[in-house]
Amino acid sequence: MNDRAVALLEQYEIEVLRTRKGRGAILCDTQRGCLIFKEYTGREEQLRLQERVLKHLEEQGTVPAERLLATKEGALSVTDRDGVRYILKTWWEGRECNIRDREECMEAMRLLARLHGDLEFTPVFPETEETSAPVIERYLPSRDYEKRNRELKRARRFLKQRSQKTWFEIRLSAVIDPFLEEARQLCEEWKEIELAASDSGEEVPLCFCHGDYQYHNILRQDRGFFLVNFEKCQADGPVRDLYLLLRKLLEKSEWDAEWGRVLLAAYESVRPLKPYERQDLVYRLSYPEKLWKIVNFYYNSGKAWIPEKNQEKLDRLLEQEAARKKFLKLLQR
Structure with missing residues (x-):
């Protein structure tokens, strides 16, 4: 990720203290803690759904999860002059779940059950003149x-x-x-x-x-x-x-x-x-x-x-x- 991409961080209401490379992304130390800035290739509707699901999890307060951050203008992504889109999310420094540790694996299962307990809900999306609510289809x-x-x-x-x-x-x-x-x-x-x-x-x-x-x-x-x-x-x-x-x-x-x-x-x-x-x-x-x-x-x-x-x-x-x-x-x- 180049300096042009890092310059896009100016569109967010954050003070970047330091940046460093992560896995295909930029880790940003800010006054709001560690954030991750990465490319996004999905659809805008999917991004809005992701934001609503993550906001709901934060409101429930049961499962620690990332959050999407919006720009000063309220956008969920930013685009550089080459048309590449980026998103900014909260991040914790840590290691991956150890699949050789059986206690950790069982804990990951219990965490998943709590996650699912929180994700049975009907999301409400704020509509504007520019955007309408994403169409949610059940997976078959x-x-x-x-x-x-x-x-x-x-x-x-x-x-x-x-x-x-x-x-x-x-x-x-x-x-x-x-x-x-x-x-x-x-x-x-x-x-x-x-x-x-x-x-x-x-x-x-x-x-x-x-x-x-x-x-x-x-x-x-x-x-x-x-x-x-x-x-x-x-x-x-x-x-x-x-x-x-x-x-x-x-x-x-x-x-x-x-x-x-x-x-x-x-x-x-x-x-x-x-x-x-x-x-x-x-x-x-x-x-x-x-x-x-x-x-x-x-x-x-x-x-x-x-x-x-x-x-x-x-x-x-x-x-x-x-x-x-x-x-x-x-x-x-």
């Missing part, structure tokens, strides 16, 4: 997974047509069909559940989620945890966050079923899952997302040289598959 998992299934099918067709295959491609060709069939069946069941829910006419509370709740975005300091990077927050159920963190932690532990039970119990000690949320969690964990990621990276990369890392990830996935199925059975009891 089947839409994402239908798209992913189409991508898996394209990759399978490509593999079948490829005459000379590497060892990775031979291995992937041999295992992709059962995963794709599992993905197709799950997507069909998901659509039926979504259709039944819409036909029931029952009013489902509007609930938001962090959208990217993983250890990189859970910072630890002496005062406790601090949540950052809400850029992906959206109107999806709490299971989106729970699924993401649970899957990542279980992958690191070879899908240890007992550890998964302990993590889920930590979450439910604060916020018990509703029956439909538990079903949602089973479906998300059942979808072969890890395989889709491996296939998507392979299909959209150059084929002249396939990184050895691809083979390692596929081997690890296949080694963990029996343990993953075991945990899913435990979850459905």
Whole structure:
């Protein structure tokens, strides 16, 4: 980030004492504490939603989280002469949540449950002549997974047509069909559940989620945890966050079923899952997302040289598959 970008800080009601480089951003020591100034590539509507969610969390006072700061004119972002946009947020100096520390992982689960307890609300947006309230659409998992299934099918067709295959491609060709069939069946069941829910006419509370709740975005300091990077927050159920963190932690532990039970119990000690949320969690964990990621990276990369890392990830996935199925059975009891 260059000096021109730093000059944009003059548009904020702050006194910058010192700046230093962070991860793709500028950390600013100010009279209001440490702030972070970083590029923003999302939509304005998403930024306004993020600001409203974070403001609501601050009002609740339960979960320490970042806040977006507005300019002197009330704008949530600033733009340099090259058209690059930036946002300014509060920041805590700290380290990421230690995924090898089981106590910290359980604490992160309990914090997530408190976060979800605060994010069941209907946001009110101030409207002006220039802006209207963002349109909030509920997330439908089947839409994402239908798209992913189409991508898996394209990759399978490509593999079948490829005459000379590497060892990775031979291995992937041999295992992709059962995963794709599992993905197709799950997507069909998901659509039926979504259709039944819409036909029931029952009013489902509007609930938001962090959208990217993983250890990189859970910072630890002496005062406790601090949540950052809400850029992906959206109107999806709490299971989106729970699924993401649970899957990542279980992958690191070879899908240890007992550890998964302990993590889920930590979450439910604060916020018990509703029956439909538990079903949602089973479906998300059942979808072969890890395989889709491996296939998507392979299909959209150059084929002249396939990184050895691809083979390692596929081997690890296949080694963990029996343990993953075991945990899913435990979850459905």
